[in-house]
Structure formats: C-alpha cells, structure tokens
Amino acid sequence: MTYCVGMVVDRGLVLMSDTRTNSGVDNISVFRKMFHWSVPGERIVTLMTAGNLATTQAVISVLEERTKAPRDRNHSLLEVPTMFQAAVETGKVLREIVRETQFENGEEGRGRFTASIILAGQIKGMEPRLFLIYPEGNFIEASWDTPFFQIGETKYGRPILIRGYDRQLSFEDAVKLLMVSFDSTLKANLSVGLPLDVMVIERDSFAPTHERRIETNDPYFESVSSGWSEALRSAFHSLPDYSFYQGDERPA
Template sequence: MTYCVGMIVDKGLVLMSDTRTNSGVDNISVFRKMFSWQVPGERMIAVMTAGNLATTQAVVSKLEERTKEPDERETTLLNGPTMFSVVSEIGKLLRSTIEERQTANGDRGKGRFTASMIVAGQIAGMEPRLFMIYPEGNFIEASWDTPFFQIGETKYGRPIIIRGYDRDMSFEDAVKLLMVSFDSTLKANLSVGLPLDLLVIEKDKFAPTHEHRVTAEDEYFNSISSGWGDALKSAFHSLPGYTFEPKE
C-alpha cells in the first residue's frame, strides 16, 4: 500500500510520500514513489505514484525516456506548453500502460494493474498547479475547495489535514501538518512505512526549495510523533467527563 499527499498553499506546493510496498506481510520492500524533473528558470514538475508497482515503474520509465529522447510530435514533461497538457499526456500514458498489461495477462490481469498519480508543478508565466490522475487516465485539479490530494491509504491521515490546513500557512507549518498526517497513518496501517520523501516547491523558483528523506532516526519526525501522541492524550483528558449518575 501507499500514502502520498500533494498540497497547494499560497507560497507553492508541498509533497510527501512513503516508500513501502508489500506483497504480503513477509515480503516488504522500499521503493521511491516521488519523482521530479526541472528546467532551471522555466519549469518544475513532480509526480507521486500509488498502485501496482510494475505499472507505476513502467510509466515513470517511459516519462524518463521521453525527456531524454524527445520526439517533436510528442508532448513531454519538458516541452508541454501548460501543466494541463503535461497532465493530459501522463494520463494517456497511464491508461495505455494499464491496458497493455491487462491485455497481456487476459482475465488474470483485470484489476491487478491499476494505479493513480498526483502531479504537481509550475511552468513559467503560470501559477503552480496540482492534479490527481485516475487509472482511467482522467484527472481533476486542486482548487480552493479541494486544496490537497491523497492517493493510497488515505483515510487515517485525512482528518488531520482537514482540521489543520490553512491556505496561507507557511511551508514549515505545512510540513508539520503532513508529518502529523503521516504519523497517524503509520500508526494505524502497517502497509505504509518509513522512510518518507518530502519535496517543497516555492512559487516561481522552478527548483526544489527543500528536499528531505525522513528515516526512522529523524529527530524532528520522532518529536512530532511523540508530541502529537501526548497532545492527543492531554486534549482527551481536558474534555468534560461522562457520568453514569442521573441528572437532577
């Protein structure tokens, strides 16, 4: 399983993903699920993946090949005129890859090769944009009403983000919020695990503002984890107590 979050704030974009993949409790591996490409001063694009690992690796490999050996007839990550056009091409590539693998495996392949993606980035002269692509290749864009996207194991960390998110929050607070969201997910689901990959993209910089891999030894993440647990216990005990005594 996977947990990835892409969030848009006034200052730019904040992305975080876990790295755990598993095919059963005795077959757990670490694979990167966040990838980025940039043209200095012109564009910065990042992709996070969830779903069948073979499918997502194939899509990312094809994206890499297109950037290294561009075809003027194809829209790539590095030549697409808008983020919309770039995401449209990624969606088509995802859909075709899934269809290829399902066809090759016949009835055995139905439903096995699905995947979804979060795409975030900015092209010069335009605003930062955030999209979520479904296995069918269609996609939606983040808005004021939906300022963040999650893929993978979403339910445990979602309430944290909904309660804590603010569009004008600082990058530092956005990272803290995602740390809490991921800690809650890690505590509740063993299929999501460390290390975590963090990427911050500031508006109009077209380069990573901050990149970091969060490991089990990360002091800040560990302090967030223990501090959040203590804060929850304190908040719980501060709530009015329930009584079995009848009201007079």
C-alpha cells in the same frame, strides 16, 4: 500499500510520500514514489505514484525516456506548454500501460495492475497546479475548495489534514501537518512506512525549495510523533467528563 499527499498553499506546493511496498508481510521493500523533472528558471514537474509497482515504474520510465528522445519532444513533460497538458500526457501513458498489462494477463489481469498519480508543478508565467490522475487516465485539479490530494492509504491521515489545513500555512507548518498525517497513518497501517520523501516547491522558483528524506529514527519526526500522542491524550482528558446520570439523578 502507499500514502502520498500533495497540497497547495499560498506560497506554493508541499509534497510527501512514503516508500514502502509489500507483497505480504514477509516481502516488504523500499522504493521511491516521488519523481521530478525541471528546467532551471522555466518549469518543474513532480509526480507521486501509488498502486501496482510494475505499472508505476513503467509510467515513470516512459516519461523519463520522452525527456531524452527528440522524436517524443512534443509529449515530453519538459516541453508541453501547460501543466494541464502535462496531466493529459501523463494520463495517456498511465491508461495505455494499465490497458496493455491487463490485456496481456487476460482474466487474471482484470481489475489489477492499476495505479494513480499526483502531479504537481509550475511552468513560467502560470500558476502552480496540482492534479490527481486516475488509472483510466482522466484527472481532476486541486482548488482552494479542494486544496490537497491523497493517494494510497488515505483514510487514517485525512482527518488531520481537514482539521489542520489553512492556505496561509508557512511551508514549515505545512510539512509539520503532513508529518502528523503520516504518523497517524503509520500508526494505523503497517503497509505504509518510513522512509518518507518530502519536497517543497515555492511559487516561481522552478526548483525544489526543500527536499529531504526522513529516515527511521529521525529525531524531528520522532518528536512530532511523541508530541502529537501526548497532545491527544491531554486534549482528551481536558474534555468535559461524561456521566451516566443527568443532574441530580443519582442512585440512592
């Protein structure tokens, strides 16, 4: 399983992904799920992937080859004129690979080998943009009404994001919010795990403003995890006590 989050704030984009893949409890591996391409001073495009590992690796390989092959220049993420077109091209590649893989595997492949992608970035002269791309190749775009996307194991970390998000968050607070969301997910689901990859893209920078891998036993992440647990316990005990009785209705 996977957990990835892409978030839009006033200052730019904040992205985080885990690295755990598993085929059963005795076959757990670490694979990067965040990838980016950039042209200094002109554009940056970042992808995060969830789903069948062979499918997502094939998508990344095709997109990477297009950045190097002159014949594919018009379809390269480094050449398309808008982030919308970057989402279109990524969706086409994902759809074709899913369809071909399912076809090759016949009935056994039906409904399998799917994947989803979060695409984020900015091209010079345009706004930073964030997209969620489905296995069918279609996609939706983030807005201030829906300012973040999740893929993979989303349900445990979503309440944290809904309660804590503010478009005026600093990058530092946005990363901290994502860490709390990931910590809640890690606590609830063993199929999501460290290390975590973090990327911050400031508006009009066209390069990662901050990029980091959070390893196991990272001091800051551990302090966030323990601090959040303690804060929850403190908040719980500060709530009004519940009583089985109303007013003076007490047993004799």
